[in-house]
Amino acid sequence: MNRRDFSLAVVAGLMGLSQTRAHAAERAPAFSFPSIDGGTLDTADWRGRPVLVVNTASLCGFSGQLVDLQALHKTYGARGLVVLAVPSDSFKQELAGAKQVKEFCALQFGITLPMTDILPVTGAQAHPFYRWVRETRGFTPGWNFNKVLLDGEGQVVRTWGALTNPLSDAIVEAFTPLLPRS
Incomplete structure (x- = not known):
């Protein structure tokens, strides 16, 4: 040593x-994700800002949370919060392709927040971000709409399951102190 x-x-x-x-x-x-719009989304680009990463699925009963994720993005995005949706078919509730997911989320929920391409979030094929969260925090999404909050240095602050609404006091109170000072 x-x-x-x-x-x-x-x-x-x-x-x-x-x-x-x-x-x-x-x-x-830092982790790179393929963007649903093409190109990549890199967590290194968001250093200094809190990032809420949420595994989503269009056909899930919790998909109404997309409205609340968009509200977080709209309300706190200008203050520094990044809300990243990670569409996943790990629980067999996602549409067949990224184009369909993007169109569905835009039309049904008005989504403009950053979204990745469809990615696995569990098991051996999980995206490296989710493998890292599992290895360092012991957290694996147990269903769609699990949330992982990263601080401005990219470290996991908290995790929540699908039942915790994105607009809940627990989540808002966890990321608010992490917003960049103006």
């Missing part, structure tokens, strides 16, 4: 953190 790692371990121990958590905090990875 080098001197820097030793110092981090001592500070982490004094703060009640594990050495692993101290190392994770200093090296939050």
Whole structure:
């Protein structure tokens, strides 16, 4: 262990953190997602801003939450919040292709927030972001509309299941202190 790692371990121990958590905090990875519009969405581009990542599915009973995700985007986006929808067929409730998903979400819910292409969020084929969240936080989406909040450094702050509405006090109170200061 080098001197820097030793110092981090001592500070982490004094703060009640594990050495692993101290190392994770200093090296939050960035993730690239294929955009539903083509190109890529890169979490590194959003450093300094909180990011709420939500695995979505057009045909899910929770799809009404897309209206609330769009409301978060509209209300807090200008203040720095990024809301990222990750359409997924991991629970067999997504449309057949990205074009259909984009059209459905725009027409039914007025979605203008960033969306990825359709990606797996569970199992061995899960997108690297979801594998990282599983490995570092022990969190795997148990259904559609699970939420992962990242801070401005890309670290996981909190996770919520499908039953927690995006406009809930729990979520708003978790990201509000993370918004960039104007």
